[in-house]
Amino acid sequence: MRETRDYLENLFNYASAPIIIWDPQFRITGFNRAFERLTGRTTAEVVGKGLDILFPEDRRDESLAQIRGTPTPAGEQCEIVEIQILNVDGTVRTVLWNSATLYGADGKTAIATIALGQDITERRRAEERHREAERQLQKQRMLSLHADRLRSLGEMAAGMAHELSQPLVGVRGIAEHILIALTRGWSLPHEKISEKVKLIVDQADRMEHIIQHVRTFAREAGRPEVQLVHINDVVKSSLELLEAELRNHEIEVECRPAEDLPQVVANPFSLEEVMLNLLTNARDAIEARTGEDRPAPPHIRVRTFAVKKGKQRLVSILLEDCGVGIPSEILTKVFDPFFTTKGPDKGTGLGLAISRSIVGQFGGHIEIQSTAGHGTSVTVSLPAYVRSGQGKPIDSLTGGGTDLTPGRREGS
Numbered sequence: 555m556r557e558t559r560d561y562l563e564n565l566f567n568y569a570s571a572p573i574i575i576w577d578p579q580f581r582i583t584g585f586n587r588a589f590e591r592l593t594g595r596t597t598a599e600v601v602g603k604g605l606d607i608l609f610p611e612d613r614r615d616e617s618l619a620q621i622r623g624t625p626t627p628a629g630e631q632c633e634i635v636e637i638q639i640l641n642v643d644g645t646v647r648t649v650l651w652n653s654a655t656l657y658g659a660d661g662k663t664a665i666a667t668i669a670l671g672q673d674i675t676e677r678r679r680a681e682e683r684h685r686e687a688e689r690q691l692q693k694q695r696m697l698s699l700h701a702d703r704l705r706s707l708g709e710m711a712a713g714m715a716h717e718l719s720q721p722l723v724g725v726r727g728i729a730e731h732i733l734i735a736l737t738r739g740w741s742l743p744h745e746k747i748s749e750k751v752k753l754i755v756d757q758a759d760r761m762e763h764i765i766q767h768v769r770t771f772a773r774e775a776g777r778p779e780v781q782l783v784h785i786n787d788v789v790k791s792s793l794e795l796l797e798a799e800l801r802n803h804e805i806e807v808e809c810r811p812a813e814d815l816p817q818v819v820a821n822p823f824s825l826e827e828v829m830l831n832l833l834t835n836a837r838d839a840i841e842a843r844t845g846e847d848r849p850a851p852p853h854i855r856v857r858t859f860a861v862k863k864g865k866q867r868l869v870s871i872l873l874e875d876c877g878v879g880i881p882s883e884i885l886t887k888v889f890d891p892f893f894t895t896k897g898p899d900k901g902t903g904l905g906l907a908i909s910r911s912i913v914g915q916f917g918g919h920i921e922i923q924s925t926a927g928h929g930t931s932v933t934v935s936l937p938a939y940v941r942s943g944q945g946k947p948i949d950s951l952t953g954g955g956t957d958l959t960p961g962r963r964e965g966s
Contacts, residue, residue, distance in 0.1 A: 572649070572671035578664050580605045580618070592649070592673060594642035610640045621651070621669075636674075647675045725757045780916070782939060783822045785858050785869050786811040792829035793856070800833070805840055806853040815860055816938035818869050820916040828912050831905040832873050832932050839877020839930060849876045860938065867938040868918075874931040880924035888922060909934075 566573060572589035576582050582600050590596060593608065600607065609617040620635045639647045653669035728750050735742050793807060800807055833854065840852045855874040860867060880888060889910050910920050918936035 572673065573668065574671070575666050575668045576605050577666055580622070582608075583666060589671070592641070592647060592671070593639060608639055610638055610646055613638050621653070647673055648678045649673055649675075722757075722761070725754050728753055780819050780821055782817040783820045783825065784817055785815055785825075785871060785936070788822055788825045788829060789856060789858060789871060792826050792833060795826075796830065796833050796837075800837060800854070803837055803841060804852060805837060806851050807856065808853060809856045811858045812860065815858060815869055816867065816940065818916065818918075818936040819939050820936060824912045824915075828909040828934060829871070829873075831909045832934075835905060835932075836873060836875035836877060836930070839875050839879070842878045843876075852876060861935075867940070868935040869938050870933055870935040872931060872933050874929065876929045879926040879928050879930055880922070881926045885922065885924060889920075 567586045569586055570588060572586065572592045574582065574585035574589050582603055582605055584597060584601060605621065606614045606618055617637050620637065634650055634652045637649050637651050639649050641647060650672040651669045652672075653667050655664050656666045656668060657663060658665045732742070732747065732750055734740075789809065789811060793809060797807070836854045840848075840854070843849065843852075853876055855872075857872045857874075858870065859872070860869050862868070889906050906920075906922075913920050913934055913936065916936055918934065921933045921935070922930065923933075924930035
């Protein structure tokens with residue numbers, strides 16, 4: 555019996571895992587050396603004291619509630635619980651406890667509980683560091699997305715300045731003409747004055763439309779709200795915003811929109827953001843060709859069309875440039891976030907990733923074909939909207955009995 559006792563004591567004390575025993579009144583009756591190393595306390599300091607002295611003061615009630623639970627049947631283990639243990643130096647360790655209830659000879663009377671612990675403090679710290687790193691990465695991604703959108707707005711600013719300068723010149727010329735006439739005492743018919751003032755009002759409306767469009771783009775792009783959209787309208791507004799910028803780079807734009815295209819279900823400003831990303835990428839690819847390698851004249855071609863793929867009808871935008879192209883070995887990486895072959899001042903590497911995400915939200919996809927040294931073609935395809943029931947009016951874009959599911963087939 556002494557040999558057996560010594561063997562069990564050695565097994566208990568020299569076990570690598572912390573072990574603790576307490577009685578039915580939750581008084582500590584013993585623990586091994588691994589537990590001493592975990593808490594910095596000796597057996598003499600804690601034996602006979604309540605189990606709660608091992609827990610941080612602000613977690614004692616919660617920890618005791620976790621441990622008390624329902625005693626397990628003989629031979630069975632209870633559910634593993636995660637407990638905070640207070641070290642004598644004031645530090646807190648996180649431990650997984652797997653406890654079992656010990657019963658007397660009658661098999662019914664609980665005489666003690668023994669718990670086997672696993673110190674997971676470093677694991678939890680590593681997990682928290684990982685979560686913090688992910689939070690910081692997400693934060694950086696959001697900042698980069700914001701920076702990329704600001705870059706798009708910056709690209710639009712040049713086009714907007716040009717678009718505003720034309721009507722402003724017109725307004726100034728008309729106003730000066732009227733002012734000169736009044737100063738010199740010219741006799742202007744009422745109809746002539748009305749005509750000139752109407753031109754001023756028309757040009758002011760045009761400027762207001764341009765400003766409102768940019769303001770709405772900044773606010774609405776990326777929002778989930780959708781509506782029925784004409785692809786040709788998106789292409790037209792995008793080209794108008796970058797027209798001056800492309801002209802400054804001596805890049806010609808050829809646009810061939812197809813007539814009578816079906817509508818698509820999307821956010822028009824989000825699609826416009828996609829177009830702006832693709833157009834600026836095409837511009838940068840053309841600008842990367844210098845000297846004799848630069849095509850004359852440098853150009854971008856944009857075409858819209860409808861195509862049937864299986865049972866689904868698609869509306870597509872094809873954008874072709876004569877830029878430097880994309881080497882085949884990196885063509886599969888162009889949609890990866892933050893991947894870019896441009897310099898740090900040319901973009902964040904998020905343009906195509908954002909564009910694919912936006913198009914995917916509306917049930918569409920983007921395809922890229924490119925040959926290094928010869929240019930790139932990008933095709934954006936979206937499911938055509940087909941109204942449910944012939945001749946049925948669209949009461950509402952968010953209800954009213956009309957299904958706005960992209961690609962819904964007639965009569966489905």
